[in-house]
Amino acid sequence: MKRKNLGFTLTETLVAIVIGMISVVAAFSAYNFYNKSYASVSQKVAISKSAREALSMIVRDLRNSGYLDPNFIGSSAEGISSWDSAQQKLIEIESKYFGNYRQGDRLNIWYTISPKDRKRITYKLKKYQNSSKDYYLSRDVKINPEGGNTSHPIVEELFVPYVEDFQVILKDKDGNILGAVCHACGAMERSYGGNKIINGKRKGHTNMLEVHTAEIYLTVRSPKEVYSKARKTKIQNGESPHGSNITINPGDKYHRETFFVSVHTRNLATPQVKIASSGQSIGVGTGYNK
Amino acid sequence: MDKKNIKGVSILESLVCLVIIGIGFVAMLQLSSFSINAMDRSLEKNKLNFLSEMVLEDMIGDPDNVSNYSGFNQTSCNYSAKGGTELHKKNKDKWRNKLEEKNYIKFDKGSGFKDKKLKCASGDSKKTFVTNGAGRINFFTGKGKRKKYLGVVVK
Numbered sequence: 001m002k003r004k005n006l007g008f009t010l011t012e013t014l015v016a017i018v019i020g021m022i023s024v025v026a027a028f029s030a031y032n033f034y035n036k037s038y039a040s041v042s043q044k045v046a047i048s049k050s051a052r053e054a055l056s057m058i059v060r061d062l063r064n065s066g067y068l069d070p071n072f073i074g075s076s077a078e079g080i081s082s083w084d085s086a087q088q089k090l091i092e093i094e095s096k097y098f099g100n101y102r103q104g105d106r107l108n109i110w111y112t113i114s115p116k117d118r119k120r121i122t123y124k125l126k127k128y129q130n131s132s133k134d135y136y137l138s139r140d141v142k143i144n145p146e147g148g149n150t151s152h153p154i155v156e157e158l159f160v161p162y163v164e165d166f167q168v169i170l171k172d173k174d175g176n177i178l179g180a181v182c183h184a185c186g187a188m189e190r191s192y193g194g195n196k197i198i199n200g201k202r203k204g205h206t207n208m209l210e211v212h213t214a215e216i217y218l219t220v221r222s223p224k225e226v227y228s229k230a231r232k233t234k235i236q237n238g239e240s241p242h243g244s245n246i247t248i249n250p251g252d253k254y255h256r257e258t259f260f261v262s263v264h265t266r267n268l269a270t271p272q273v274k275i276a277s278s279g280q281s282i283g284v285g286t287g288y289n290k
Numbered sequence: 291m292d293k294k295n296i297k298g299v300s301i302l303e304s305l306v307c308l309v310i311i312g313i314g315f316v317a318m319l320q321l322s323s324f325s326i327n328a329m330d331r332s333l334e335k336n337k338l339n340f341l342s343e344m345v346l347e348d349m350i351g352d353p354d355n356v357s358n359y360s361g362f363n364q365t366s367c368n369y370s371a372k373g374g375t376e377l378h379k380k381n382k383d384k385w386r387n388k389l390e391e392k393n394y395i396k397f398d399k400g401s402g403f404k405d406k407k408l409k410c411a412s413g414d415s416k417k418t419f420v421t422n423g424a425g426r427i428n429f430f431t432g433k434g435k436r437k438k439y440l441g442v443v444v445k
Contacts, residue, residue, distance in 0.1 A: 012301055019308060030319055037326050048333055052340070175380035213351055260388065262344045264351030 036228075043222040043255060051220045051259045054137065054160045058107075059263050061121050062214050066090035066267040067111040089120075089146070090208040090268060093168050094186035095242055099125035100133050103244040104166045108183075111267070113143070120145045125166055126156055137163040137218070164256065165219035165244050167237040173212040173269055177242055181207045188242075212269040215262045217243070225253035335431070339440065341388055342427045345418065346442040348381045349425045356444045360420035364389055367414070389416050420444070 008016070068086055089110045098104035106124035113119050122140040127133075138156035170178045179192030182204040194204035217237035232251035237244045237258060349359050358378040362385065369390045373383035413434030419426045426441040 006298065015301065016304075019305075023308075023312075034322060034326070041326060041329050044333060045329075048336065052336075055340075173377060174375070175377045213348070259340070260344065261340065262347055262384075264347055 039224070040226045040255065043224060043226050044257070047220045047222055047255070047257055048259075050160050051218050051257070055216065055218060055259055055261045057139075057159075058123065058216055059261055061109050062091075062216075062263040063266050064111045065109040065265055066208065066211075068267075069112040069115045071115040072112055073115055086118075087209065088202075088205045089118075089183055091170070091211055091214075091265070092182045092184070092204075092208070093170060093189075094182065094184075095188040096244070097186055097188075099135050099163070099165060101165070101244070101246045103246060104135075104163075105168045107166075107168045117144055118146075119143055122156075123159070123166065124156075125163055135163055136161050137166055160218065160220060162221040162223050163218060164221050165217065165235055165237055165246060165258070167215075167217040167243055169215040169217075169238045169242055170207075170211045171213040171215065172210045175213070177239065178207045178210060179242070180204050181211060208268065210269055211265050213262055214265055215260070217258055217260050219256055219258045222255040226255040227253045229253070335436075335438070338429055338431065338438070341385075342429060342438075342440045344388070345385055345427050346425060346440060348384075349418075349420070349444050350442065352377050352381070353423075353444050356420055356423060356425065359418055359425060362418040363415060364417075365415040367412075385416075 068083075068090075072083070072086060089108075091110070092108040094106040096103050096105065098106055104125040106122065109121045110118055120142045122138075122142075124138055125135045126138040127135050136158045137160040139159040140156045170181050172178055180189040180194030180203055182189040182194045185194035185204050189204060194202070194207075196203045198206065215238065219235050219237060230251040230253055233248040233256055235244060235246040235248070235256070235258065237260075349356055352359070355376075355378045358376075359382070362382050364386055367390065369386040373379035413430070414432070415428075415430045415434065417428040419428065424441060424443045426439055429438040430436065431438070
C-alpha cells in the first residue's frame with residue numbers, strides 16, 4: 001500500500017513566512033504613516049481653528065474700536081470730563097516689545113457701550129506660567145478702566161495658545177503706515193514722535209483718528225512636535241521696521257502658520273460730524289474720508 | 291483505498307492570490323492618503339477664502355474709488371513690481387504680495403528653509419469684478435480647474 005502524503009516542503013514554508021512578514025511590516029508601516037499624518041493634520045486644524053476664531057473676534061473689536069456714543073457724557077466712573085479727553089483713548093498699539101522674540105505688539109481698543117460706560121480690550125502676548133519660552137495671546141476686557149474701577153480686575157485670559165508673533169500695522173486712508181498711534185507711547189512710538197505736541201495735541205492722539213485700516217498678523221505654533229526632522233523657520237510679518245523678522249535657527253520640529261487679516265476700522269477716519277446738542281465734533285476734518 | 295491524490299494549493303496559485311489581494315490593499319491605502327491630502331487642501335482653500343475677505347474688506351474701506359478695484363487680475367505666481375501712491379494701487383499691490391506663491395502661508399522661502407507653501411500652478415488666477423457698487427472676487431486654483439468666488443456689496 002503506497003500512500004502519498006504531500007505536505008509543504010521547508011522552502012515553501014520559509015517563502016510563505018517571508019511573504020507574510022513583508023505584508024505585516026507593510027501594514028504596520030502604513031498604520032504608522034497614517035497615525036503620524038493624522039497627528040500632523042489634526043495639529044494644523046487645531047491651529048487654524050483657534051487662530052481663525054480669534055481673528056474674527058479681533059476683527060469685530062477693531063470694527064467697534066473708537067466708537068463714541070453721540071450722547072457720551074463725561075462720567076466720574078470713566079474719569080473723563082470732556083470730549084477731547086475721550087478722544088485720547090480710541091485705539092493704541094505698542095510695537096515690538098512682547099513675546100519670546102520681543103517683537104510682538106500690544107493692541108488696545110476702546111469703545112463706548114453706553115453714554116456713560118466705556119470698554120477697553122487689550123491683546124498682547126503673555127508667557128505661560130510654567131514655561132520659559134512659550135507665549136499665548138491674551139485678551140483682557142475691562143469696563144471703565146480709567147475711573148479706578150476695581151470691580152473688573154485685569155484677567156488676561158488665554159485667547160490663542162502658543163503664539164509666536166502678533167503684529168498690528170495701522171494705516172491711514174492713503175495706505176501709509178501710522179508709526180505712532182498711542183496714549184502711553186512705547187519706545188518705538190516715541191521714536192515716531194508719538195509724544196510730540198502739534199497744534200496743542202499729541203501726535204499719538206491725533207493719529208488715532210486717522211486709522212483707516214488695521215492689518216493683523218498672527219503666527220501660531222503647533223502645541224506638539226509634528227515633524228520628524230528639525231527645520232529652520234523664518235517669520236516675516238508686516239513691513240519693516242514696524243513688522244517682525246524672526247529666524248528660528250537651529251530649527252525645531254514644530255509646525256508654524258501665520259494668519260493675516262486686514263480690517264477697515266469703521267468708526268475711525270470718519271468725516272467730521274457735529275453733535276446737535278453740544279456742538280462738539282466727532283472724527284477728523286470734513287472730507288477726510290467717506 | 292489506494293492511490294488517492296490529495297491536491298492542495300500550489301505556491302504559484304497562492305502567490306497570484308496574494309498579488310490580487312495586494313492590489314486591493316494598495317487601492318485602499320491610496321484612498322486614505324487621498325483623504326489626508328483632501329484635508330490639507332481644504333485648509334489651504336479656507337486660507338484663500340480668508341484672503342479674499344481681506345480683498346473685499348479693502349473694497350469696503352474705499353467705496354469712493356470702488357471702480358478702480360475692478361479688473362484686478364493676478365495670473366502669475368510671482369510678483370515683485372510696486373504699485374503707485376493711491377490707496378487702491380497700494381491695496382492691489384498688497385493683494386498681489388499676499389497671493390504670491392511664496393506668501394500663501396507667509397513663510398519666507400530662503401535657502402535651507404523648508405518649502406511649506408501651497409503650489410501655485412500656471413493657469414491659476416485671481417480676479418476682481420466690480421459692478422454697480424457690488425464687488426466680486428474670483429479665484430481659480432489647482433491649475434485653474436477649481437473655481438471659487440465671493441462677493442460683497444461695497445456701497
